[in-house]
Amino acid sequence: EAQVTQNPRYLITVTGKKLTVTCSQNMNHEYMSWYRQDPGLGLRQIYYSMNVEVTDKGDVPEGYKVSRKEKRNFPLILESPSPNQTSLYFCASSLGTPYNEQFFGPGTRLTVL
């Protein structure tokens, strides 16, 4: 089944404790991206990747890192999480470019205390 998976689905952590949210897709998509969703603010793009080893900042990259060492994986790293990073996070992928249909993961609900 074609899908985007994210882990963990739920995470409660404390300020400053490094964490990684994994994202994997099995559709051989080139484009992958991370979004955060907050009430009243909609979805905002954090980082995106056009292909392996090609990443770039989205609208709200501060406090986040990403890497794209393999085509299927695009982990989101929070080196020192803070409470303002409490949010619902989504990974998405698409064939080729962002102009195409995006396939979303199920989401990761992160709480930073």
Next chain:
Amino acid sequence: SQQGEEDPQALSIQEGENATMNCSYKTSINNLQWYRQNSGRGLVHLILIRSNEREKHSGRLRVTLDTSKKSSSLLITASRAADTASYFCATVDYGNNRLAFGKGNQVVVIP
């Protein structure tokens, strides 16, 4: 930057009625996409309309695009309780590779 802006923000209708929501954007686009999100879940792609298209249909969905007004509308006909969700429009500006979503329309269909 957040380009798509939907209007109205929340809509409550009876089952069987039509639901219409609008989206405006600011710059030149390649295409405009609509997505649905059921409470807290991942977004699901509904329909894509290219900048050279004016109208597109998919089942009970009808999307229009007016590039002169930089706006799009999504019409759901004969709504069902299962259509209860948030609906987002999304665009990609020419010249960058960032997909920008609007803040979403919440639609509640009352059985």
